[in-house]
Amino acid sequence: PGYYQHKYGRGDKHLKVDGVILDEATGVYWNWKKAKVKSEAEAKEKGYTKTKNAYKGYVGQQIGDKVYKGFKPDKLNKSGFFELYSELLEAKNIAALPTYYPIPAHEKMGKDELILTTYKVAVHIHSRSANCKWLTEICNDNPGQINPITAQRLGIKTGDKIKVKSEIGEITTTAKVTEGIVPGTIAISHHLGHWEYGRYASGKKAPMAGDNDPDLKLKNWDTYGVHPNWIIPNSPDPISGQQAWMDTVVKVTKA
Template identity: 35%
Template structure:
């Protein structure tokens, strides 16, 4: 694409940001595997198809799961359906799995078929004064915090107030714009309230796109606050000293920055919640929302790392360790999705 316009790849991306690799893509699992990917094909008794043809290069670098190949070194390429080789799903069976042999083999038979799992933020697990914080709440304008260098997106959306229902706000005695404390298991952050009928009572939400910070004046200033870090033993504090503002750079638009607020960082106040099966972080938080105290300032964060470690150990106690349950001496199922997946040898216990 870049060569077609006589541009270097970086210049092309700076001009266009993104481009469409393939057009009219539908359900990938229904695609027929092209002939050039079918070399010395073997079918096993489950209808899975394996090939010696190398995986074709692609400009799309999105990671996908990688089911194991066969014992003769062929790679998994698809599944035979009604006499045709389809892409199928990136699962061990090549099909959409209602029953997961992986979960049975790794010590979780009760989760092998779709079922309801009572989460750590289920109402029966909450204290009377706790509510659920949806910290994965997203705006359609931003991409996590990775779009912080997109100046036009930042101008549109650069704050992350705490959404709470009008009935909840009335009980707390807060109105839109008031400061509130959001207290987690290990600390709290101070943010402004946004009172709305657009959220379910008993739930609060804070967009996770905002809250980037730095401890020095250098660097990007359109969506990053300058902060001060303090700590006394296990207790850490972060206090905002300066928000966004106009500055000189190679882009004249940085002199046109009119906003100061860049949102509040919340992730530091979340203890590590490793999901017992996948290891992924369980983001939803049981929190207490209170009116801010007299000395609280917007953007304040306080965390007790000793408490954080205790929460982590509690969650780890709920796992079923690989050294006891692994069916093949590996630390986790190799086929499952993992960005920047290590070589197979590093999965060995």
């Protein structure tokens, strides 16, 4: 299978090719000609990690006395090591070692505010599997999970309808009081809450779709959950650009 390709060995047909050299510092075999370096001497002097576009010539990774395909780098030169010190971040005037940066919105939180986080359940795939009847039969609701300490402070019990409000909107869901979530937070999975997508996902017939599935008579749920995306602002991380899914500040009240 494709996901085992990193274990494939690299033999002479890969390593005895014109331009392929071993970078002793990292154990990376790479082709300096494909990286468009002027000469082999220059490539060896600079080394793999210091040569621009060296990743384009990546061939394999030496581990012990064997060479493997490994994981081909994408636009960055791999070093062959766990990299705790990032020269890429250093070049952008960002701390090169793992560094904690407090989230500004969390430092300004009031006593009546919580942190909304999202998560995945084992039987669903992002938001794209709610139309699968067998999976949605197992999981067809996504209540807001709250720690007992927080729930007691807010006067909330399992089964209560609650409103979860952020700076951009609010949603209504059901509370589930559980020790499985830390105090001061509320967790809502992101798989459900469709307003279309067929009978199993939303309770509505999908546009342009048939409505003759014989298993519909076996459908035993009428809950379809709610999607937290409605209240999570577009807030990318300034360093990685990844969307911040886990730290939205919200207020939770009984509906």
